[in-house]
Amino acid sequence: MKNKMTLWILVVLLLLVLAFMAKDLFLSKNAHVENVYEYDLKELRKVDSLKISHKEVKQIKIQADEIHGIAVDLNDQIYVTTNESVLVLNSNGEKVNYLKVRGVARCITVAENGNILIGLGNRVDIRKPDGSLRNSFLLPGNKAFITSLAIADDNIFIADAGQKIVHHYNIDGEKIKEIGAKDIKEGIKGFVIPSPFFDLLMGRQGELWVVNPGRHAFEAYNVKGEQISSWQRTSMSIEGFSGCCNPANIAMLSDGSFVTVEKGLERVKIHLPSGDMKSIVAAPELFEEGTIGIDLAVDSNDRILVLDPVKKMIRIFEAK
Structure with a gap:
């Protein structure tokens, strides 16, 4: 008799535990929005004002x-690509030229001699500096999609x-080589590009x-296509x-x-050149949430x- 009573007590306790679990899983008002594994982007958008080094002036x-x-040239003229043109502005933002282009101009750079390089799809x-066409060439491959240009x-x-590669061409459109392809022997891991954002630039020493x-x-x-340096900063901070x-x-x-x-x-x-963060120029609150495609230049x-x-x-x- 005592064993039966103990068994019934255990059954009742088990039912109570299951009832509390069901209530917590299905009846809690906040259960559907809480996820301990999901980071809060709103918190990450907050920035310590003491780390902001710049102010918006114009x-x-x-x-x-x-x-x-x-892009910006040596005379601080500003070049902006649009869905049908390149706008050329002086440093005060006044229009000085307008270049009609054949397609959507997604990226641009300006050489030291004033030549203007524009990426349009493939x-x-x-x-030329006056805007007239010097030459044009296509990248081979059905998937070619140009997102950035640099010239030296x-x-x-x-x-x-x-x-998912960097092409090296000469000014006349002749291909020299490819850079950055996966090479286990040389320790090159290859580019991982899940979306169409892939940027490059020339460094101060010609790298x-x-x-x-x-x-x-x-x-x-280097100009031979050999990897000479790298740094990585993966962090939620x-x-x-x-x-x-x-x-x-x-x-x-x-x-x-x-x-x-x-x-x-x-x-x-x-x-910094080492990869360590120095400061914040513009906090997320200055932009519409969800903005994609912000581009940068320095004069x-x-x-x-x-x-x-x-x-x-x-x-x-x-800088402040």
Whole structure:
């Protein structure tokens, strides 16, 4: 009899435990929104004001349906690519030229001699300083998609997000080689590019810096295509980069520091040449949440030009 009583007590206790579990799982008002494994983007968007090194000093509105890329030449003229043109502005934002292009101009860079290189899908157009067409060439491959361009003398480096490779061409459109392909023997892991954000630029010593966005890494190559340096910062904190593929775009200051912008968390930062974060230029609160495609440029005075594709403006930041 005593054993039966003990058994019934255990059954009742078990039913009570199951009832409390069911209530917690199915009747709790907050159960459907709470996830201990999900990080809070709202918290990550908060920035310590003491870490902000720059202030916004000017805004230049751009009249276009879409804006994609920005560059600055040696005379601090500003170039903005749109869905059908390249706008050329002086440093005050006044229009000085308008170049009609054949397709959507997604990226741009300007050579020291004034030649203008424009990426349009799988095609590179090279314009003379006056805007007239010098020459044009196509990248082979059905998946070719140009997201960034850099030039050093007659060497053109092309970031191809579609084929996940950097192409090295000469100014006349002749292919020299490919850079950054996976090579286990040489310790090159290859580019991881989950989305069409793949940026590159020329460093102060003539080296080519390429973002490996899926790895949150920067890789430097010499003109021979050999990797000579790299750094990586994967972190949910402000000091690093997170998400599938960041940083989305970069620029370089005169001291060799990198200016970076991310997607997912719209923030502009400065990282030292070593990769360590130095400061914040613009906090996420300055941008519309969900803004994708922010581009960057730096002028001769180290002013940071931020192309905001949602508000359709160039936002200029100076050090405080």
